Amino acid sequence: xxxxxxxxxxxxEEAYLLRFGNHINEQTADQILWTTRQLKRLHDIQDLIPSxxxxxxxxxxxxxxxxxxIGEIENILNASTEQAxxxxxxxxxxxxxxxxxxxxxxxxxxxxxxxxxTPEEVIQRHSATLYRAYTIGFTPGFSxxxxxxxxxxxPRKRTxxxxxxxxxxxxxxxxxxxxxxxxxxxxxxxxxxxMELVDWSSEHLGxxxxxxxxxxxxxxxxxxLAQGGELDxx
Amino acid sequence: xxxxxxxxxMLALIQDLGRFGYQAAGLTTGGPMDxxxxxxxxALLNNDENASQIEITFxxxxxxxxxxTSIALTGANLGATLNGQSxxxxxxxxxxxGDVLSFHQPVWGLRAYLSVKGGFLCQPTLxxxxxxxxxxxxxxxxxxxxxxxxxxxxxxxxxxxxxxxxPRHHIPDYSQQDIPVILSYQSADFSTTDHETFFxxxxxxxxxxxxxxxxxxxxxxGKDIRGITSExxxxxxxxxxxxxxxxxxxxxRQTIGGYPKIGCVTRAGGDLLAQRKPGDLVHFASTxxxxxxxxxxxxxxHIKRLFSPHH
Numbered sequence: 001x002x003x004x005x006x007x008x009x010x011x012x013e014e015a016y017l018l019r020f021g022n023h024i025n026e027q028t029a030d031q032i033l034w035t036t037r038q039l040k041r042l043h044d045i046q047d048l049i050p051s052x053x054x055x056x057x058x059x060x061x062x063x064x065x066x067x068x069x070i071g072e073i074e075n076i077l078n079a080s081t082e083q084a085x086x087x088x089x090x091x092x093x094x095x096x097x098x099x100x101x102x103x104x105x106x107x108x109x110x111x112x113x114x115x116x117x118t119p120e121e122v123i124q125r126h127s128a129t130l131y132r133a134y135t136i137g138f139t140p141g142f143s144x145x146x147x148x149x150x151x152x153x154x155p156r157k158r159t160x161x162x163x164x165x166x167x168x169x170x171x172x173x174x175x176x177x178x179x180x181x182x183x184x185x186x187x188x189x190x191x192x193x194x195m196e197l198v199d200w201s202s203e204h205l206g207x208x209x210x211x212x213x214x215x216x217x218x219x220x221x222x223x224x225l226a227q228g229g230e231l232d233x234x
Numbered sequence: 235x236x237x238x239x240x241x242x243x244m245l246a247l248i249q250d251l252g253r254f255g256y257q258a259a260g261l262t263t264g265g266p267m268d269x270x271x272x273x274x275x276x277a278l279l280n281n282d283e284n285a286s287q288i289e290i291t292f293x294x295x296x297x298x299x300x301x302x303t304s305i306a307l308t309g310a311n312l313g314a315t316l317n318g319q320s321x322x323x324x325x326x327x328x329x330x331x332g333d334v335l336s337f338h339q340p341v342w343g344l345r346a347y348l349s350v351k352g353g354f355l356c357q358p359t360l361x362x363x364x365x366x367x368x369x370x371x372x373x374x375x376x377x378x379x380x381x382x383x384x385x386x387x388x389x390x391x392x393x394x395x396x397x398x399x400x401p402r403h404h405i406p407d408y409s410q411q412d413i414p415v416i417l418s419y420q421s422a423d424f425s426t427t428d429h430e431t432f433f434x435x436x437x438x439x440x441x442x443x444x445x446x447x448x449x450x451x452x453x454x455x456g457k458d459i460r461g462i463t464s465e466x467x468x469x470x471x472x473x474x475x476x477x478x479x480x481x482x483x484x485x486x487r488q489t490i491g492g493y494p495k496i497g498c499v500t501r502a503g504g505d506l507l508a509q510r511k512p513g514d515l516v517h518f519a520s521t522x523x524x525x526x527x528x529x530x531x532x533x534x535x536h537i538k539r540l541f542s543p544h545h
């Protein structure tokens with residue numbers, strides 16, 4: 001399987017945007033993941049931001065021989081077109097326990113109504129899907145997970161909440177996510193995890209990295225509390 | 235030994251050049267809003283280029299020295315005084331025990347940099363001392379807190395002082411209205427009229443301006459442009475949200491976003507913008523990547539040569 005050759009565009013004195021076409025899919029995500037791993041090995045790269053169809057690459061200020069470096073980046077981009085899909089077993093799978101319930105998921109009823117199913121069916125479908133982390137951003141450790149099954153698609157809330165409690169599990173459009181810290185947010189909240197998603201002492205910081213597989217596992221209220229989950233926040 | 239904070243009303247933050255390598259995890263970089271002013275500060279004291287400094291926004295900030303050292307002031311003129319006597323930025327000053335250094339209010343520019351011989355001694359968080367309030371990261375206590383009365387900011391005391399100043403022709407003109415912009419990202423999606431409007435009109439700095447970004451007010455552009463798939467946001471990116479009013483994203487910017495971007499202000503342009511206050515007028519001026527890169531390398535070279543043996 002061959003992917004189209006990515007393009008490279010300089011956006012400011014030190015940053016380059018690598019574009020991998022316009023389609024959000026697993027093949028593009030695999031190509032971006034492979035490319036990100038190769039780019040990490042190069043010297044003089046300050047930061048990389050992989051996203052759905054792009055990687056933003058920033059060089060260190062006063063990088064030695066930037067022309068040589070751009071040549072190496074182009075070689076990696078050329079090679080990336082020949083990369084086969086990454087076998088699932090070479091990707092990390094993160095399992096996130098979730099207590100789905102009205103007291104921690106204030107939008108669960110509304111989601112069920114919108115999707116014309118029962119709350120139990122919403123929970124079943126949300127937790128039966130294996131997701132992929134397409135990108136991380138918005139706040140530290142916030143992973144955009146796709147894709148939710150078609151029947152769970154729902155717009156963001158018309159008015160975002162000023163405060164979404166830490167650990168809230170939410171859906172919007174065709175994506176799902178966990179809020180790793182208390183922030184404002186406009187996604188539909190259906191549950192909460194007791195799990196810490198950001199570990200400031202780990203090298204990767206976030207429990208989930210771009211490219212990882214993620215699955216949600218329904219747990220009881222008792223299990224949620226036993227694992228340190230907190231019920232307040234709204 | 236340390237500087238003790240006696241007054242802190244607005245915003246004073248520990249900064250080094252920034253926190254790099256964590257954008258993939260969603261962390262911003264932080265770092266000095268006026269990078270060249272910061273670099274000159276460390277150069278004047280012959281410090282490591284990444285030595286920690288204090289970025290003082292607006293003023294209303296006061297410190298008392300517990301031990302002798304040498305300091306440099308760069309960036310804005312915030313009406314600083316040393317034991318009540320006015321002192322000017324872009325040069326070094328000898329400090330004795332008991333000296334009181336105060337920043338009052340802006341005379342010229344908005345953000346001043348205080349550097350000390352050897353740098354402020356501060357434990358880095360994730361490789362950097364840069365304070366990011368929003369992320370509760372970095373700074374004196376590692377938790378992203380701004381400097382407060384009672385804080386003690388340590389430094390290595392030193393009796394060695396060398397009188398140094400930045401050559402006059404290298405001191406930036408903070409009243410300059412032209413902010414250079416590199417066309418990039420979705421610039422081709424904007425109409426010819428949008429380009430003409432953007433580069434010919436004046437934009438006012440709105441009250442929504444902080445370390446994350448500067449929201450501008452002026453003739454709206456890009457009314458018909460749709461959102462894009464979220465992608466990485468580079469320093470200086472100018473995003474155009476639905477209301478058509480440009481937002482220039484600076485040091486504490488979010489890592490990704492889905493608004494179209496007409497280009498990026500250059501690093502030098504961002505330094506200038508960071509010295510502007512709400513209500514100030516600016517004009518965006520198109521420049522090429524080649525020109526911006528040449529200018530930047532030249533500026534870095536001037537700073538490096540301040541202490542070179544051939545100077």
